Amino acid sequence: MTQPTPSLDLTSCDREPIHVPGSIQPHGILLALDPETLSIYQAAGETEGTVGRAVDGLPGEYAEAVLGAQAVHLIRSAGVQSTEPLYLGNIPAPADPSRHLDVTAHRRDGIFILELEPSTPHPETAAQTLATVRRISAELDAAPDLARLVQAASREFRRLTGFDRVMIYSFLDDGSGAVVAEAKADSLDPFLNHRYPASDIPKQARALYLQNLIRVIPDVDYRPAPLVPPLNPTTGRPLDMSDCSLRSVSPIHVQYLKNMGVAASMSVSLVVDGALWGLIACHHAAPKLVPYELRESCKHVGQILSQQIKAREDAERHRQTARLSVARDEFLEGLARAGSTENGLLDAAADLKKLIPSDGAAVVFRGKVSQAGHALSEAQTRELADRLLQSDLSDPFATNSLVRHHSPAEAYSAQASGLLATVVSHEDPLVLLWFRAEHIETINWAGNPHKPAEPGKGMGQLTPRTSFETWKETVRHQSRAWSLAEVEAARRLRRAVLDLRQQAALKELNVQLRRTLADREVLLSQKDLLMREVNHRVQNSLQLVNSMLHLQARQTSDAQVKAQFEEATRRIMAVSTVHQHLWRSDQIQSIDFGSYLEELREGLLEAWGKAWAEHIKVHAGQVLVPTNEAVVLALVVTELLTNAVKYAYAGAPGPIDVIAREDGQRVLRVTVKDQGVGMPGEAAPKSGLGSRLVRSLIGQLGGELEVKSQSPGTAVILTVPLAARATR
Template sequence: MADSDQFEVDLTNCDREPIHELGAIQPFGFLLALSTDWLIRRASANIHEFLGVEAGELLGTSAIALFGEHAVHTLRNRLAMLRGDDAVERVFGLVIANGRRLDFALHLVGDVIVIEGENSGDEAASDAGSAIRAMMARLDATQDTTAFYREGARQVRALTGFDRVMVYRFDRDGSGVVVAEAARAGIGSFLDLRYPASDIPQQARKLYLRTPFRIIADVEADPVPILPRRDETGAPIDLSLSVLRSVSPIHIEYLKNMGVGASLSISIIVEGQLWGLFACHHYGHRRPSFERRSIAELFGQMFALKLESRERKALQSYETSARASSDRLLAAVAGDSGLLDNPDWLGAMLRETVPCDGIAIWIDGKCAHSGLTPPPEAFAALVRRLNAMAAGRIFATDRLAETLPAAGAWDDVAAGLLAIPISRSPRDYVLLFRQEKVRTVKWAGDPHKPAQLGPHGPRLTPRKSFELWSQEVRGRSEPFSAAEIRVAEMLRASLIEVVLRLSDDAQEERRRFSERQELLIAELNHRVRNILSLIRGLVRQSLDPDADTRNTIALLEGRIESLARAHDQITQDNWSAAPLGRLIETEAAAYLGGKSRRLVCSGPAVLLHPNAFSTLALVFHELMTNSAKYGALSDNGTVQVEWRLDDDGDLRIDWREHGGPAVKPPKRQGFGTTIIQRSIPYDLGGRAEVRYALTGLEADFCVPARHVAASNSAHGPGAAISISADAVPDRAVLRGAVLLVEDSLIIAMDAEDILVRLGAERVVTAASIGQARREIERDTFEVAVLDVNLGNETSITIADTLRAGGVPYVFATGYGEQLRLPPEHEGAPIVQKPYTLASLAQALAPAVRAR
């Protein structure tokens, strides 16, 4: 090329960049390429930083001695698990021959084994299953699509710690829009901004399908070359599946132009297509551990499955309704074929399934129309254009002027078209029109890249401006969705059947349509079953699949809190026997609130060993829950609980309800009833009998003597329990910002929701002392909630800082009353875990008032 001025710069320059063959990796890890007999064929230049041996000295040697027999055995086992061309296996925390603890990623490129390693993270091993279960439950609790997207972004940000996490959805033209985001305060919002298709080149989109997770830990880091760069055939190594793959200089410049220091992306793949991305930005370098990144990748896959399930459910509902409308249309036209000449009637029928602003019917060269349509003289040219290109298929466009330039003269009334052919030759049509929809699109900067030479040679330079750039879009209608086009296919089949009078051609068309429909239903059924099986595997066997999700979660929370309360009472006495009376009082206080005085208890002082105590905690929790919902405590009745020791030393407990609504036996046995009737016999070897007397539920229990110990105090006969109600506050407790120091992701997210419900303007979370100090330096807080135990450190030093600054604080702990605080903090309120709305309200209200 003699003159660079003659080089033609266009938007395909980026598309042609070989980003999978850059021959380098990011410096936070190393790469080895091995032969099938584990001889080293290639090595990254930084290998000595991890293994203590220079790359040149390793080439041609065996990796077995380098890693050690045990590590190689583990890696070989993982290699054997690879399935599919794009499979990548992971090994976390593997100790190699030099004693270093590394995380590995393994994949195959032809007959080459590619091993990538990086230092294991210092954070404690995560319970990935529990984390994903909790995250999925929060996604399931969202009411609409917007909330679903927003919760997904929030979960990924909590998991990765990036400053900004966006849910980025691709449109049919390749551009993308930010449909949800979660970001730290003070960095602005990208919500609803649109980015042109050229911002993500085609080869990058293909890699997003092959490798759903991508991290760029530091845009300022220098890439590390792989040696040798080319093999004996002159080919560079294919890094398509590489976890550490270096970054295109063009993309690095793009990120720097945005002010981004690190980025992370998780592909959202629906039905094998790239639906969108979780796009994460950090304004400094950041590298979550490999294990945490793998959990984020798994969450992205689960999010995509649930998104697919939601979309298919909506599609199924829409297509069921459309099928019913199609059947009504078919029945009406079959009885009176003249209805096809009535555009007003046909338009009213079709609008039920495919919204439109106007309709035209073209049959045998004659046209009838209704609503907003082109002028009558324009139809002949339009039909000729359709005959030349549609070939008997549905045709849909949101900009008719691109297909028929003359349509620009009337695109204000008919900018979009859905053409349904209803015969073969001469071709007849039902034409559905949509009027122009003028809208303003908010672009993240001018979407038209300047065609100029950049610092990386004769290639397109990334744009430098990302400020809001508004564009008014005219001449387009609301697009016809894929679901509407499928419904149009259904309508077409129905109309053809009538027009052709059930001729052989119509029968064949109907058969083909039926096959496509059955295939769609079979595929939908298959995918729904797979998704349901996956979800069912994530929840406990005890969940009722027919119950309302919120009620089910509330029931599970109640049962878990009941066990937590029982556990606290047992551990108060160093895991020894605990009083039965205290168990009943605690359950009444925690669950019944103001109704607790209608629970009358009497019996001798009895202690229960830990196993029996936990079992009876669940039983009494279910009894009180059922009574408060359906029994005596749901009305104005009372419950009497009496217990005694029989001659054999067995504990006999009688539960009697009086004054409530008439009792009817349940039609089916739920999980709660199972707990009441089977826990004591199964877990303790005792007996349980439940009778559904009309005047009130009666239950008798027998706990064997081996689970019972005597005590010196007693409940007097007929004594009403006197305790304070654990009630939900009737007004906001908080007003400003709250600092939450909690090292468990899921617990922190639950506590954050509770604090917001209590009135917090916003909640700033920190998982470590260092992060908490940084938040205190940059922000002002009304109050702080401090988890005492933060793994290898405690939050006492944070309490010292807050105390010096006059900021009130409360401690949170899972250690019950065994917690011992330093003298200067002995007066601070303490909240027992798990967090509840009432416990946090009771602790925070006096702390805030005392400020």
């Protein structure tokens, strides 16, 4: 049974190792050298007429023996280290000094590669060449837009080089290319606006175009000159000739040019932002040698054109970005006025459509759909939004052929062949979508791009297509492409809507927080009112107890019992004063201890008599003490004052100072100081109620008590770390 012949295409070109062809174009000579000794590893080219030696006799020889001392001096003095070829100069051909050779050199994989080409006298001086390049640069700079820029470039490039046809070829997003400008001889058929499939320039060829900015084929009918030996003896591999201008050309590309009727070609790369934007493609109907000096001028003009293309594209992108930014700001102002971002978006589908030029727009929020313009059914729009929400997209999704990504889109390609969408939120589902209607386009291909390739006669390889006649194709299910500025506008809108939603959420949170704080203030106010009432009642109760103790003290005749009643009365008065202070204050969480000490002094003077009034003095600034600590401190200070009154001056009035201040890290120091007789041992019985009470209370406070005997008098210092800072 005969097996069917599989269809063939040129994608096998992508696998062709064009950087290691193993041969060169024979109009020059290539020598692979040891970078230190300059001994020859490999050689290629027509060497007998140039250096007077057969090519197979060159490996193992030294460069000086083959090329002469002048060439070696050029090589040594240049100090070549780069992979980019460097022009070393011009030397006479050893076999015929009347002829001269242009010498370039570069390094690759530790090998020094020398290329020698015939030097053709240039009709212009260096100054004239520079003037020509400047004139071309000025001509390009004057072009008002990209279309007229590339057309001027093709015209000036043809004038500079003399090729029959010069085309400006631009790569498209799908890998194909289009001729966007052309200057040609009148006898040639035009290729302007013709499209070429991606397979015409395979991937590895594009990589080399990005690496080598100029490529020349002087004669497509050349016979390749092989490297001798084929493998480099130091690496055991074919010589990598990626950067060689003499590198032999792919047989498929040679046949391709022959099929076009081209005898010589040159291409100059156009690189914009590090990417291969396109080529200046030059064709000639007869063999044509391009001298090194002219090639350098062409390379320079190509770089000028690349910069001009970048400037035009950047300017257009900037204009688009500025317009879209103004539209976005107006759109967001409308959303802000709407109050609710989501409801504002649902009501603003028409404004969303105007924001980014489109034929339709939609907002999908929590399953709700709002649309404007050429809209799909709600079910179709919701399905698209669901597909986007199921992905992990954070960047906008943009396509000018939705059917390639979502086959059901064929049903509504008339309304929405193109889609630009951004998922604002996956968690609280919100998707913004823009649609572009189908744009039916007729493409003029240079030959049928879909025709299967054919195997070469007697060869196990493919041959390029032979026809370049205009072949028209009608393309459907595509829209106008979304620009980078439009995609960026969608990205920025997403961020802005997210910010608006976050601001709205924060605003709502602040409202809730203020409401909670207001409720808390009411509760605290109620609590304060209740606590003041409690303090008032406690104070009244303590005053009642105090009155009863006073009554009992007057009724007893026992001096010791009477003294105990009076001590108890003073202690209760100290506590009562705290509660009285709290009842009168607006703040129940803390008290001003300095102010409290003044009130305590007044209360104690009522018991001790006015004779003590001019002797007991309080020195204290504002010291805030938590309420729970204030009661305990009040009792301790009362005991210390009572002790000083009883013992310092044998019961007679004398100077007593009470000093209170806060030191540093919330440490309260209270000093009770007198100028009396000092504190004898019997004056402070360690087993008495007062001493036990003071020790117990200081233990509760986590404080320390220090007694210093002075001359005269005694100072008792109480140090207490306060709790978390009290507030008024």
